[in-house]
Amino acid sequence: MKYLGIDPKKVRIGVFDFTGCEGCELQLANKEDSLLDFLSLLEVVNFREVSSDQRQDYDIALVEGNISRKDEVERIAEIRAKAKVLVAMGSCACFGGVNFQKNRFPLSDVVKEVYGKHTVETDKVKRIGDVVKVDLEIPGCPVSKSEVERIVVNIVTGAEIKIPKYPVCVECKQKLNTCVVDLGQICLGPVSRAGCDAVCPTGKTGCLGCRGPAEDANYDSLKQVLMDKGHTESEIVERLRFYGGFNGIVD
């Protein structure tokens, strides 16, 4: 049985990071209860953050971060050429993440603000899919560790891969949470893709849409509800811009 061109044997996996915080790849080491079982399914052949083994014969490449410098364009192209399946892991890799906010400013301005007169090489922030073909996207800031494990296991075993299309509100209601909009907050849960187990509203803070838009999201209605509660349009837009998942819906 083959799935996405891979035999469901012990799959060789590589984990790679570009411009970002490396928080997503760290989630792979964070699932303590199932970590050893998960590792037994795989052969980790390249994972710079945790191993000095750096083999190039990986089947699956899990890629985290953005592309924001020329050497990163070259490095991701090499990884693409070697990987049978390339998975964009996390909001930065999938649709820009918080780093995408840099593109709202001229490059010369951000360099001057941080480095003064000193020059550093940097480019507009790109998604992985802007530079190479991406086979699968796992959004989230950070990714949900159980979702990554489930998806990798599904790739290995050839099972179907499903990422929820319904909004965060569905998961939030299942947890019997008090709606944070009723508590006076702005929450993007009604228009954002679920799969995070509604972790932010469960912690009593509004969703900022780190997993991007849900299917058939009704932005106008959400905006109206929030504005009726006294929030301004600019406050709502600021949040829709936060992770770059709603690019095209907000400028």
Added chain:
Amino acid sequence: MKKTNMKINVHHLTRVEGHGNIHVTVRNGKLIDAEWQVVETPRFFEAILRGKPHDLAPTLTSRICGICSIGHTLASLRAVERAMQVKVPKTAQLLRLLAKHGETLQSHILHLFFLAAPDLLNVESVIPLTKSHPEVVGIAVRLKGLGNNMCDLIAGRTTHPVSLVVGGLSKSPDKKLLEALKNTIQERLCDLEATVEFFKKLAIPDFVRETEFVSLKGKTNYPWIGGDLVSTDGVVKTEDDYLAMTNEYNVDFSTSKFTKLSRKSFAAGALARFNNNHKYLCQQAKKTANTLGLLPVNHNPYMNNIAQLVESLHVMVESIEIIDKLLDSNLQNICSRYEIKAGEGVGAIEVPRGILYHHYKIGKKGTIAKANCIIPTTQNNGNIHYDLPELVTQQIKLGKSDKEITKLCEMLVRAYDPCISCSVH
């Protein structure tokens, strides 16, 4: 001296967070150059923060780091709260410290077992240890899991916390869960004792280059959140005067800045905290430091690993005390209301790798006008850079091979537990 030619080129050092290179050239037994080059791509968080609502700053800046995101959130909150004179309830302060202890534990254990131990056991990663030393990996996984559970319970999530907000916390943990957490910490203390026994048997490299150590200054406790700054060379400054304690500058070979104080470089982190504040450690931690040969002021950078181990024990013991206090408190009053106003504030927090500063100027509508963040690894860059030539020179004199010296250089950088992406925020 033996005439040696040597070129060490470590491109994208493994088992560290982020991208850094080590370059060393030795010709005819003479060191020509030795550089610690951070090549990580910058993200420009300080530029992005401009114009952001103050209450989104902690959420945004937690994304500076995938390992110490709770530390960044707390530094950001402290900067905002000091700028607007927000009073945080005592209970919320205790809860925040407990979340921070969880982060310190998970980060130190990650470093000790996953990043540092493979060198001491001559393997490439922790993965072969799952077969050769399953009991050791079991300890690592349990202790790291405990740290993460502490963070999850208090902050809602370990990586990129959700319930740490301006004024306090948005949600308080269930007392039953706190009680259960306390029991788990107590049960896991034996795992930490086993870790001490395990590290006691490993040979920590012997290398000394005298340097300055900078950390928060304890008054009655081992310090983690806010207060004066201190160095082993006798410098004391207020939190607000952090720029004079860091003196950041740019170098051509690194996208991460460098810092200095009384000498050409200084160190921050567990060893710096220990060297400045050892007298405030709990009795068990003091005893453990003694057992492991860690005495203040220790100038061996490789002993930072041991200082992390001592601190892991300290935070576990202190977490039990914090939970006892919380169980006796009313957990309803955990967030203050505040008035949005213009101001300027600095937040200094001891995060796993050293002292972290966030500094914001906030406009009267509550938006960030100007931001500055100085990261522990940035403060350690200079010390790593100046350790390298000294280490290589000493090892050449001892007649060590290229391979041995390369490994020691890699281990040196790892000992600082650099968080490179964080330093190029």
